[in-house]
Amino acid sequence: MSTQHNQFDRRDSALLKEQRGEASYTARKRDTLLSFQLTYWYLKMPVVRALSKVAKKALLAPVCGCQVSAVAVRHVSFSPRQVTSASDASFHSVSFSETDHPKVLITGGLGQLGVGLAKLLRKRFGKNNVILSDIRKPPTHVFHSGPFIYSDILDYKNLREIVVNNRITWLVHYSALLSAVGEANVPLARAVNITGLHNILDIAAEHGLRLFVPSTIGAFGPTSPRNPTPDLCVQRPRTIYGVSKVHAELMGEYYHHRYGLDFRCLRYPGIISADSQPGGGTTDYAVQIFHDAVKTGKFECNLKPDTRLPMMYIDDCLRATLEVMEAPVETLSMRTYNINAMSFTPDELAQEVQKQLPDLQVTYNIDPVRQAIADSWPMNFDDSNARNDWSWKHDYDLPELVQTMLNFIGSDSQVAQAS
Numbered sequence: 001m002s003t004q005h006n007q008f009d010r011r012d013s014a015l016l017k018e019q020r021g022e023a024s025y026t027a028r029k030r031d032t033l034l035s036f037q038l039t040y041w042y043l044k045m046p047v048v049r050a051l052s053k054v055a056k057k058a059l060l061a062p063v064c065g066c067q068v069s070a071v072a073v074r075h076v077s078f079s080p081r082q083v084t085s086a087s088d089a090s091f092h093s094v095s096f097s098e099t100d101h102p103k104v105l106i107t108g109g110l111g112q113l114g115v116g117l118a119k120l121l122r123k124r125f126g127k128n129n130v131i132l133s134d135i136r137k138p139p140t141h142v143f144h145s146g147p148f149i150y151s152d153i154l155d156y157k158n159l160r161e162i163v164v165n166n167r168i169t170w171l172v173h174y175s176a177l178l179s180a181v182g183e184a185n186v187p188l189a190r191a192v193n194i195t196g197l198h199n200i201l202d203i204a205a206e207h208g209l210r211l212f213v214p215s216t217i218g219a220f221g222p223t224s225p226r227n228p229t230p231d232l233c234v235q236r237p238r239t240i241y242g243v244s245k246v247h248a249e250l251m252g253e254y255y256h257h258r259y260g261l262d263f264r265c266l267r268y269p270g271i272i273s274a275d276s277q278p279g280g281g282t283t284d285y286a287v288q289i290f291h292d293a294v295k296t297g298k299f300e301c302n303l304k305p306d307t308r309l310p311m312m313y314i315d316d317c318l319r320a321t322l323e324v325m326e327a328p329v330e331t332l333s334m335r336t337y338n339i340n341a342m343s344f345t346p347d348e349l350a351q352e353v354q355k356q357l358p359d360l361q362v363t364y365n366i367d368p369v370r371q372a373i374a375d376s377w378p379m380n381f382d383d384s385n386a387r388n389d390w391s392w393k394h395d396y397d398l399p400e401l402v403q404t405m406l407n408f409i410g411s412d413s414q415v416a417q418a419s
């Protein structure tokens, strides 16, 4: 790569910053207007109105943390709110020790994956070297477990201030609206998943950060090979979530080639976790079944019994993320990798749970939006490049996953009943 392409060009960067001062106001005005126009269109279109039912359902569902955040974003994301976090940011920076450890910022850190990742990275790099951020208020235990800071990824100056004041070297970009929630609010998904990503890419390139952006099985569509799906093939997803993730993969790789940005991306399958709730995706059923099985002995599944999707236990997902971030650059023959652990259908998962809880009753009430999404996604994921290049290997298959989830949720509900 030529030196002139090696770095984000300083002139480009200065120009970009200058333009942002003006552009951000105009862009905000334009975005607000667009948001109104799209909301009007959204209310008028019968098909989209039908989708809003999905949103309402998700909003009322106790498992769906993201709807709360989606409402919060609507209030704050287009406002000209300026950063109040400068003092917070420098407060956090004073406690950093001067070691070789990366200084990590995780955006969208209060979702299903962020808190677990912070825990893993803090174990490795030290508590104060990993800052969680989000636009939501952190629960008490998260707030007291290490540095937390407010950060709206649509606020470019706020992001830059946090990166500069805390001397961030690694950025893990988790903020997103997932597949089902994204279909229910396309304008918001477009803003967070696409405009937000542009801010992240520019900041990472300007400040020489190592950037991790997760992609998903949802970055593939009905015309992709589905069984198995390789790293490189046709990608024509039919959701705004998938479209935004293909965009992220391509933009990240472009910034890598054009500016030398150290961009790393894993396409995650559906992630299953016991102590954090999914944020409104198509694979959420595979988490909810465990909670319902333990608490009520009944589960109503919103996908057909034979819908096969790739899945992974959260510990494998977070370890893969750390491993690819630490992988020596010469081992990476690509910048975007599929990773996988297992594939199963709701029926197969239910049967495995019933081995432990034979009284579990499973019924099916198909959500057409989620079913259409699932039918367009990979059934099996080919992750041989990750396995060959940086020795990716999963630990959890279906039986271990089920055992671990039931142990965790079972012991948790016993504690709750006792107290």
Ligand SMILES: NC(=O)C1=CN([C@@H]2O[C@H](COP(=O)(O)OP(=O)(O)OC[C@H]3O[C@@H](n4cnc5c(N)ncnc54)[C@H](O)[C@@H]3O)[C@@H](O)[C@H]2O)C=CC1
Binding pocket: 065, 066, 069, 070, 073, 077, 107, 108, 109, 110, 111, 112, 113, 114, 133, 134, 135, 136, 151, 152, 153, 154, 173, 174, 175, 176, 177, 178, 192, 196, 214, 215, 216, 217, 267, 268, 269, 270, 271, 272, 277, 278, 279, 280, 281, 283
């Ligand atoms: N959980 C899964 O099964 C999978 C997740 N991924 C990806 O991993 C990443 C993390 O996923 P989850 O934790 O499950 O997502 P989540 O939906 O649980 O959390 C996303 C977080 O982003 C935050 N957010 C929304 N708008 C924001 C804004 N303007 N500024 C800052 N933060 C904002 C929300 O408050 C929320 O806490 C996402 O990019 C997702 O696409 C990919 C494949 C599978």
Ligand SMILES: CC(=O)[C@H](N)C(=O)O
Binding pocket: 178, 179, 180, 216, 217, 218, 241, 268, 269, 270, 271, 280, 281, 282, 283, 284
């Ligand atoms: C697989 C994903 O990206 C996510 N869990 C979703 O279902 O939207």
